[in-house]
Amino acid sequence: MNALDATRIRSHFDFPAAGRVVTNNAASTQPPRELIGLLRNLTPWYENVHRGQSAASRRTTAMFEASFDTIATWLNAPGRRCVATYRNTTEAINAVMYSLLTDFRDGDNVVTTMLEHNSNYVPWHALCREILPRLGRRVECRLARFDADGRLDLDHLASLVDSRTKLVCCTGASNFFGTKPDLPRVRAIADASGYPQPTGERRSLLLVDAAQLAPTSALDVQALDVDYLAFSFHKMLAPFGVGVLYAKQHLLDHSLPFLYGGDMVAEGGVTPESVAWNDLPWKYTAGTPGILGVILSAQALRLLLDLVMPTSFFGGTGPIPRVAIEEVMSRVGRHTANLTARCMAGLSEIKGLRVYGPEHRTPLVAFNLAGVSPFAVAEALDRRGVEARAGCHCATLAHHALGLDPPASCRLSFALYNTTDDVDRAIDAVREFAASRPLVSN
Numbered sequence: 001m002n003a004l005d006a007t008r009i010r011s012h013f014d015f016p017a018a019g020r021v022v023t024n025n026a027a028s029t030q031p032p033r034e035l036i037g038l039l040r041n042l043t044p045w046y047e048n049v050h051r052g053q054s055a056a057s058r059r060t061t062a063m064f065e066a067s068f069d070t071i072a073t074w075l076n077a078p079g080r081r082c083v084a085t086y087r088n089t090t091e092a093i094n095a096v097m098y099s100l101l102t103d104f105r106d107g108d109n110v111v112t113t114m115l116e117h118n119s120n121y122v123p124w125h126a127l128c129r130e131i132l133p134r135l136g137r138r139v140e141c142r143l144a145r146f147d148a149d150g151r152l153d154l155d156h157l158a159s160l161v162d163s164r165t166k167l168v169c170c171t172g173a174s175n176f177f178g179t180k181p182d183l184p185r186v187r188a189i190a191d192a193s194g195y196p197q198p199t200g201e202r203r204s205l206l207l208v209d210a211a212q213l214a215p216t217s218a219l220d221v222q223a224l225d226v227d228y229l230a231f232s233f234h235k236m237l238a239p240f241g242v243g244v245l246y247a248k249q250h251l252l253d254h255s256l257p258f259l260y261g262g263d264m265v266a267e268g269g270v271t272p273e274s275v276a277w278n279d280l281p282w283k284y285t286a287g288t289p290g291i292l293g294v295i296l297s298a299q300a301l302r303l304l305l306d307l308v309m310p311t312s313f314f315g316g317t318g319p320i321p322r323v324a325i326e327e328v329m330s331r332v333g334r335h336t337a338n339l340t341a342r343c344m345a346g347l348s349e350i351k352g353l354r355v356y357g358p359e360h361r362t363p364l365v366a367f368n369l370a371g372v373s374p375f376a377v378a379e380a381l382d383r384r385g386v387e388a389r390a391g392c393h394c395a396t397l398a399h400h401a402l403g404l405d406p407p408a409s410c411r412l413s414f415a416l417y418n419t420t421d422d423v424d425r426a427i428d429a430v431r432e433f434a435a436s437r438p439l440v441s442n
Contacts, residue, residue, distance in 0.1 A: 178361025
């Protein structure tokens, strides 16, 4: 009963009929057929939200707002007032950067890590090197290193955090090594700084990029005690275009919005002298949001439950028991961990191949063949019907730190609908390509 029936799950997707071996899931997952059908079913009542008296507008508004309740439940957040939606994880992190922009004081610092996706480094680099200097403020961006296995060096992180550290930014899982930092320890390090926040707290804020953590873990923002957490739904079965920012309510109350305009203001609250913000979370939804995308994304979470266990949450808006979320994500995590272990065992037998990162990891495996461009490897796999991905995977800092030239690797990554046959086909494709090349020692 605890196993995951990947064959049954695959019957809900269209990609198997095309003969695809989808092993680039760390970038984006495939959408189930039911979600595409839901999109068609929404169109007869297609209408904007929060600004119409028609039945269609009221219906769409109700579904849109209920989606925030589903997302909050999934994260074990106190409620929808702690949830804002954006286009992706990147935009959500930028929203945090811009909302904190005027809170930084001269001499402050931001601490992030060499493990980060560019989305959780480039905004802070820009803040400290480009934006705040134009405002006459000196703020430093510090980078914590990782060890030989790609694990975050927590002692080095602790040495970088001091009484002027306003914010600590950390990945929940590396999209290159697959390592998962000890977030409770990171929280404790941030707590110990004693930084005086404008809200009265005396500790560093903690932002977690959960883009690679969310697809195979049950996130609990209250247990983690994160101040901010972001992830993207296109890595969790939903179509492209919707990301989530969780933030503690008092921070959203205090912060300035990322975007300004319609709907994020209180009804009738705009005068020549003043502007009053709308209630949370609508304070952070300027203009027309991605209405259908948000509805589909929340329903993707509910459908995920139905795909893994015999439940009937999809299509509804009612409460979801926490125990169901934890059980489903536990099953997904075990299934993908088994696939990853099988992949690593198979790749380890191929001469001249190096896998990056530790044995225990999220469901991705990044590797290189000695003397061969990772782009050539990915192209060769594609000719053999296996969809891998080559590049820096936006983990550019880590690739440079390893001295890789080019700063790139080939990556295989797995989701709940992958099977052992997918893994074996990928291994066979790598082995076949490696055997066709002259052997180069590492």
